[in-house]
Amino acid sequence: MxxxxxxxxxxxxxxxxxxxxxxxxxxxxxxxxxxxxxxxxxxxxxxxxxxxxxxxxxxxxxxxxxxxxxxxxxxxxxxxxxxxxxxxxxxxxxxxxxxxxxxxxxxxxxxxxxxxxxxxxxxxxxxxxxxxxxxxxxxxxxxxxxxxxxxxxxxxxxxxxxxxxxxxxxxxxxxxxxPVIFDMLIKAYVKVGMVDKGFRAFRKNIEACFIPSVTACNCLLNGLSKFSYIGRCWEVYEEMGNLGIRRNAYTFNILTHVLCKDGDTNKVNGFLDKMEEEGFEPDLVTYNTLINSYCRKGRLDDAFYLHKIMYIRGVMPNMVTYTTLINGLCKEGKIKQAHQLFHQMVHRGIDPDIVSYNTLICGYCREGKAQTSRSLLHDMLGNGICPDDITCRLMVEGYAKDGKLVSALNLVVELQRFGIKIPEDVYDYLIVSLCKDGRPFAARSLLLRISEIGHMPKMSTYYELFESLCKFNNVEEALILKSEMLNKNMKLNLTGYRSIISSLCRVNKAQEAEDLLQEMVSSGILPDLEISRAIVNGYCKEKNIDKAVSLLKFFAKVFKVHDTESYNAVVKVSCEIGNVAELMELQDKLLKVGYVPNSLTCKYVIRGLQKAMELDDEISGHNMLEV
Structure with missing residues (x-):
């Protein structure tokens, strides 16, 4: 009442x-x-x-x-x-x-x-x-x-x-x-994610003598479990007993899950005994929950023991049971046993679904056996099961980890031929993998191909491809890609400018690199030491000392970048020319903007002076011979 x-x-x-x-x-x-x-x-x-x-x-x-x-x-x-x-x-x-x-x-x-x-x-x-x-x-x-x-x-x-x-x-x-409205209040709080207030409503109902139904209690237990309020789960469970609320199989299954989630699987046997005392036999959900917990903890012997007990007690394992056990075996590297269990499942009349196939495919890919995974993929298609995004991702990543990117690309083409939609992130993954494997042209070709079917890769994928092209000095293709990125409102960042400027200087295009420097500065990106070094060294490589010195002074005055390595590169080239007067003048100019000679600078200068003296001796000897 x-x-x-x-x-x-x-x-x-x-x-x-x-x-x-x-x-x-x-x-x-x-x-x-x-x-x-x-x-x-x-x-x-x-x-x-x-x-x-x-x-x-x-x-x-x-x-x-x-x-x-x-x-x-x-x-x-x-x-x-x-x-x-x-x-x-x-x-x-x-x-x-x-x-x-x-x-x-x-x-x-x-x-x-x-x-x-x-x-x-x-x-x-x-x-x-x-x-x-x-x-x-x-x-x-x-x-x-x-x-x-x-x-x-x-x-x-x-x-x-x-x-x-x-x-x-x-x-x-x-x-x-x-009175059901007060049960509904508990359920409403759980439904909107306010589980702590659902627990308050449960307590308040008891105080007001509105005894909650077992359905409301189970709903609250489920919500508390999802939010890991483990202690409160047991409070509700105990209160149900105190109030005479008859707990059902659903109650015990939730609490079995709570025990497993809490990591206390050793208490499960005692709890199952309590469940049986109240007249409830463990059902399929109970066994699957326990088997999943044992597999996650690597306790495969206990998991397979329960699998046998299920048959003894007349509870037939289902797809979830087998898939959980297969996943447990795969994680332990026991892929052969996992495949045998997969066949056992099929022989017992349980048709595999996409999840069970993906579980086994993942196991083979993890072991570096992508070719066997491909056989399973064909088996899936033969059974009328369409690969999903996870299947495609697992297969492509499996080939990539084996260093078989060509096989991964061929797989994508094959799947497309079967009318299977390839997830967009798989394309991005392949482009990045090709770049990291030193195949920027193959990555560029793939980008062009997927652009034709309307896929636009992520900005990070474009940056990865751009830097890969620059790394291998494919500057023309990199500049074309830069224009395409600009059309898609993707502007280069400091890393991108550094890559293309360094690449241009390596192929003796210092002037184009300097033009990009001006573009970068005008867009609000300040150059760093690496960019300064790349351009100065580029002009030194081209023997354009005047430009190199001009830029050294520019970086020092405007951006406060003093790179001793670049300074020494300029001194070294000047010394090789052997004009002592110009060398001394250069030293004075650079000293005024903050460049201080070090031991390597002195070494280059001494060599330059020595070379100049040798040149003077050669000229003097030549003149004496003429006389």
């Missing part, structure tokens, strides 16, 4: 209860396209009771708004908005009037819901907690549980727990109601 809590209020107190949870606004209906917002009186406003209103016709009397709306609803009017009598009095439609109309509609849930939606959606009024709760009670009492659950979920997202619970209880004094 359900005992009423002491905090129930009288009918009058409910209707005059504070409606201060929301601010109310409404759009005034009119034929005009624009509508003005009208602020409705709050819950503390007294009912309109001016004696002069009683002199007005009933359709113009604000005190008659409840009767007018109810009468229209009773006549099954489909659109309250088009009732002129009601429209003229909408200004007086406050929270109290809304509750009174709803209470008048208790015997007709359809009218109550129509009116509630009209207020909320057409008038633009935000209903109060009490308006919601009255409507929910009416729907639940009429066994319209789906509609009631929807409104309840909307309400609990808007209002704090205490406000919802108290209002649901208060409204029972004036409404026809069904």
């Amino acid at each position: 359900i005992r009423r809590p002491s905090f129930f209020a009288s009918t009058d107190s409910i209707l005059s209860h504070s409606f201060s949870f929301f601010t109310f606004t409404t759009n005034s209906p009119s034929s005009s396209s624009s509508s003005s917002l009208i602020t409705l009186p709050d819950s503390h406003s007294k009912p309109i009771s001016s004696p002069f209103y009683n002199l007005l016709p009933p359709t113009q009397n604000p005190n008659n708004i409840v009767n007018l709306v109810y009468s229209t609803l009773k006549n099954k009017s489909s659109n309250l908005y088009h009732d002129n009598d009601i429209n003229s009095l909408i200004l007086h439609m406050g929270p109290l009037q809304i509750s009174r109309v709803l209470l008048r509609c208790q015997s007709d849930y359809s009218s109550a819901l129509t009116f509630f939606n009209w207020v909320k959606n057409d008038l633009g009024i935000t209903p109060t907690v009490q308006n919601y709760c009255i409507t929910v009670h009416i729907l639940a009492c009429s066994r319209m549980f789906s509609d009631a659950m929807k409104l309840l979920c909307d309400l609990i997202k808007l209002v704090e727990f205490d406000g919802v619970y108290q209002s649901l209880v208060l409204c029972t004094e004036d409404c026809n109601w069904n």
